[in-house]
């Protein structure tokens with residue numbers, strides 16, 4: 001079970017809650033002031049880590065193959081068995 005970080009809008013305090021992903025957006029009560037005006041803080045690295053790294057190797061291998069006559073727009077470059 002992941003730990004999500006929440007921020008209280010009443011006292012600007014942060015706290016962590018061990019909860020399920022499905023209950024991530026559920027209302028959490030601030031442990032400091034007992035306010036329910038809290039928001040979950042999304043971890044940015046979870047999204048940037050998977051999306052950015054998967055595209056980079058594709059561009060690198062296409063250019064290194066030597067078949068890039070037009071940069072991939074003609075179609076024959078992309079049909080290489082490599």
Ligand SMILES: [Zn+2]
Pocket residue numbers: 008009010011012013030031032033034035
């Ligand atoms: Zn609070």
